[in-house]
Amino acid sequence: MSAPPAPPARPGLPTVLVVDDHETNREVLRGYLEQVPCAVQLAADGESALAAVVAAPPDLVLLDVMMPGLSGYDVLQRLKADPKAATIPIVLVTALNDKGDLMRGLDLGADEFLTKPVDRVELLARVRTLLRLKRLRDEREADARARLASSERRFHDLVQGLDAIVWEADAESLQFTFVSQRAEAILGYPAERWLAEPGFWASLVHPDDYGRVLAACRQAAVDGGAHEVEYRATTAGGRLVWLRDVVRVACDGDRQPRTLRGLTVDVTERKQAADALRASEERYALAARGANDGLWDWDLQTNEIYFSPRWQAMLGYDEGEVANHPRAWFDRVHPDDIVRLKLEITAHLQGQTAHFEQEYRILHKDGAYRWTLSRGLAVRDAAGRAYRMVGSQTDVTARKAAEAQLLHDAFHDALTGLPNRALFMDRLVRLIRRAERHQEYAFAVLWLDVDRFKVVNDSLGHLAGDRVLVEIARRIETCLRQQDTVARAGGDEFTILLDEVETVDEAIRVADRIQAALALPFDVGGQDVYTTASIGIALSTTGYTQPEDMLRDADTAMYRAKALGKARHVVFDETMHARAVALLEFETGLRRAIERHHLQVYYQPIVAIDTAALAGFEALARWRDPERGLISPAEFIPIAEDTGLIVPVGRAVLRESCRQMRAWQAQFPGGAPLSISVNLSGQQLAQAGIVKQIGEVLWETGLDGHSLRLEITESVFMDDLEAAIAVLKQLKALDIRVSVDDFGTGYSSLSYLHRLPIDVLKIDRSFVSGLGVDAGRSAIVHTIVSLAHHLGVDVIAEGVETPEQLAYLRELRCQYGQGYLFSRPREPAAAAELIAMELVCAAGCAACHTPMTSSDVATVPKFQAMLRSAPSWSSGVAAAVQSATVTTQ
Secondary structure (H helix, E strand, C coil): CCCCCCCCCCCCCCEEEEECCCHHHHHHHHHHHCCCCCEEEEECCHHHHHHHHHHCCCCEEEEECCCCCCCHHHHHHHHHHCCCCCCCCEEEEECCCCHHHHHHHHHHCCCEEEECCCCHHHHHHHHHHHHHHHHHHHHHHHHHHHHHHHHHHHHHHHHHHCCCEEEEEECCCCCEEEECCHHHHHHCCCHHHHHHCCCHHHHHECHHHHHHHHHHHHHHHHHCCCEEEEEEEECCCCCEEEEEEEEEEEECCCCCEEEEEEEEEECHHHHHCCHHHHHHHHHHHHHHHHCCCEEEEEECCCCEEEECHHHHHHCCCCCCCCCCCHHHHHCCECCCCHHHHHHHHHHHHCCCCCCEEEEEEEECCCCCEEEEEEEEEEEECCCCCEEEEEEEEEECHHHHHHHHHHHHHHCECCCCCCECHHHHHHHHHHHHHHHHHCCCCCCEEEEEEECCHHHHHHHHCHHHHHHHHHHHHHHHHHCCCCCCEEEEEECCEEEEEECCCCCHHHHHHHHHHHHHHHHCCEEECCEEECCCEEEEEEEHHHCCCCHHHHHHHHHHHHHHHHHCCCCCEEECCHHHHHHHHHHHHHHHHHHHHHHCCCEEEEEEEEEECCCCCEEEEEEEEEEEECCCEEECHHHHHHHHHHHCCHHHHHHHHHHHHHHHHHHHHHHCCCCCCCEEEEECCHHHHCCCCHHHHHHHHHHHHCCCHHHEEEEEECHHHHHCHHHHHHHHHHHHHCCCEEEEEEECCCCCCHHHHCCCCCCEEEECHHHHCCCCCCHHHHHHHHHHHHHHHHHCCEEEEECCCCHHHHHHHHHCCCCEEECCCCCCCECHHHHHHHHHHHHHHHHCCHHHCCCCCHHHHHHCCHHHHHHHHHHHCCHHHHHHHHHHHHHHC
8 A cells, every 4th residue: 555645735725635546647637626726635546545534634535436456436435434534525537337336436425426538627617516515514514513612602601690590400300410500699509419419409498389399390391381480498598588490391302201491590589579569670670681672561461562762763763653552563564574473472472482582574664674683581470371571672684684695695796796606506407407307398508708808907907807897797687588597607707597498599599699789899987898708508408417517518619619719609519529528638648748758849040131140049849749740839839828738848948948059059169159049938937936947947058048038928018017027137137138029919018118128029920921012010010120229129020931021121120030931940950950051151161152142141041042052962061061060169
């Protein structure tokens, strides 16, 4: 058995334990789970998994079924048998499709199933849902424990603070099992004597009263009601006092009397008081016990009720405005609450409840209803008949509103007020179950993503973006029926539940209405903002049983809509799922390529336009897959950016490029100084310690910082300008040069450009391709070159493919060019040949029979001449190259 994995050091995040005997499966799942986010533990077998749960119970377990030794079923059974681990959600991951195997897992307590190969979207949806449910359950349990502890503390404080003796006794033997400490204050004897000495209490009761007290206790045990009895007792000092007991019986599971519970009050002073003060004393003493707000006192014999000034003021009335009749109370109660209120009062008067307590709405003088809490106690005669009821009324409107708001907030988005994912999923589950019961019923789920919403946030700020999201939510609502549901899934994504959809055309019409509504401009601070949406549609007729599957397919269709050009809708079909699986396999292959060093670096020359001299290279990543062959970066770089793999890809390209440039510098020491340009992604730039990482690469490879040029896309600076400036300054301190890549295609602003410590602007190929053909693009290139000259930085034109483009750039005094006119990206050996040819041609290469003059440079690029001659080099040319190399060394 392998040692249990140490818990990941990521405080504050939920922990997911991945159990699989295949390392590749574990690492793939770990990669997926980083997007949750969560801390991931890995275990290679069942014993390690059990040890990990004992050491630090996770929040969720992804458990492979088929493993050597303990199978997933064995581990599942042991975890569910352990009380400490029984509540941990467990998702079985299996390649088995047999229903018997699935039922076995469910019978053993599995929460979910995932089939191999695991779908990333399905995995993330289920893990997030289970983690959210576990968090809510943990919060509820913690809250319940806290409330129980608080209740116990309040009960203890209440019991010990009461001016009465609280006690419990065995219903058969009348032996006391609990007596509060107030017994010593009232009778002078410590409570312990009541418990330790059988018959002690009976010895204190006056002999003339003992039979009556005993009869009351026995009667309570027989009929289960509450019985009151007053009697005399002797204190430790020999003083005779009057005590009043309220006794009630508690039964066991077989409804047999087991315990008597009582409250003993010293009523000596009341017994001695004058009869004239009796009614007043009962009113205020008992009302004080029942309430702390507006008081009421109901004389049940005359059916008159007294409402205190505070009670009347709570409803907006002055003293005396409310009649002293029960109708003045009940007629103001909300019609939906009056029956329940009267039933509770009747139950207490009949002795069915120890006290009366009820919340209800009551009409205020201003015409609005207020929530109130009314409490009360009945005053009974010796026969137990109620002749008076006193109580209080408390205004709890603010608390009820707060409770309603808390409930609303738990299931609604704070920004838009729409239902959140939890409420949406609850409604989706209900519709799925309804569709299972009624074959003719159908519904649809729409997944909507706002196109290019990041542009709004980046250009106008997040507050403006929030206002747009709120307005989008309102417009979507206007396109739906009352029974439909729209929820905010997060960020700029919305999910829509269309109830009772007869055909797919009906769902499409709703999507069309939404897109038409969103096409209208949004007024944000007096500025018109335009946006569109991509919508994916999934229909219940596919036969979904799990809400996550339907959401996954709607999401897949939405991404298909984006891939087709955005601002459209797409209905899900099975080919999309196959495409998603293929994309997952592609991502897995890329991860494997990074691990196995299958990524290669090609080098495209950067040429000085005036002299045609080689100035350096741009490093470009290529993926050579054993099965697919050489894969273009246009295929795998977007996937790397979406999955976060761009960080290890960029790190590998940077290290290899620096190593290769240093090797060329050692191989050709006499040549002109060359630089290597490496792309730095936004995710890399945002990494903590990125400057330190780059410095370590320079130190490890021995490359001087001046030979490295980092290319950063201009849109990256918009995310956090000040942070970007700080990082660039640190890079400049290492003598590293910085290029703004794809300049002109993003959201450039002169207000920040002059603040950036940059060395080069790179003109995007989309502008260079229009030189001499498209007047607008030509003007943009002219503007960028002029801007660079004014800023004192160099300019590199990308995508130079024709002599006409080269001539135009030369006229603009653009310093450097890069493109197929000079050379395609080359493998390291082929790039080294260019460096060697540059050394030979710099001295004049008679063997090439292509002497370079200023007129040649102006007409035919030297690189083209070099490349044309390269395939037909004679041995003399090769010797000349070798001689130049040796001589320079």
